[in-house]
Amino acid sequence: MKILTPRMHGYLDYIVVVAFALAPTIFGFSPVPTRISYALAVVHLLLTLCTAFPMGVLKLVPFTVHGGIELIVSIALLATPWLFAFAGEPNARNFYVVFGVVIFLVYLTTDYKAAESRYT
Numbered sequence: 001m002k003i004l005t006p007r008m009h010g011y012l013d014y015i016v017v018v019a020f021a022l023a024p025t026i027f028g029f030s031p032v033p034t035r036i037s038y039a040l041a042v043v044h045l046l047l048t049l050c051t052a053f054p055m056g057v058l059k060l061v062p063f064t065v066h067g068g069i070e071l072i073v074s075i076a077l078l079a080t081p082w083l084f085a086f087a088g089e090p091n092a093r094n095f096y097v098v099f100g101v102v103i104f105l106v107y108l109t110t111d112y113k114a115a116e117s118r119y120t
Helices: 006-027 031-049 063-083 090-109 112-119
Strands: none
Touching: 006 031, 006 090, 006 112, 031 063, 031 090, 063 090, 063 112
């Protein structure tokens, strides 16, 4: 069921950026998950700003491509604690797993086609 409009998705994208930027301080991450979280905040911000949808600024990346990238990122986030050896750090591990699931659910419920004709 595609209940999220492109605009609603954009608001969520900016919330995700803030969450990745603040999580290391709020949850006391060690250096590795901290660096990854800050990098994800920057990358997600750049992707959002460059996406052709209501909340994008540059309108360079088709919204459907944005969705594909988020699908890949959501799956990668689930594996990140084990790939980067911080699975023993509960706060960081749980944050990455929860955000992997959240981003996947956003992917599943977003109407990516709605922005296609208007911004391409």
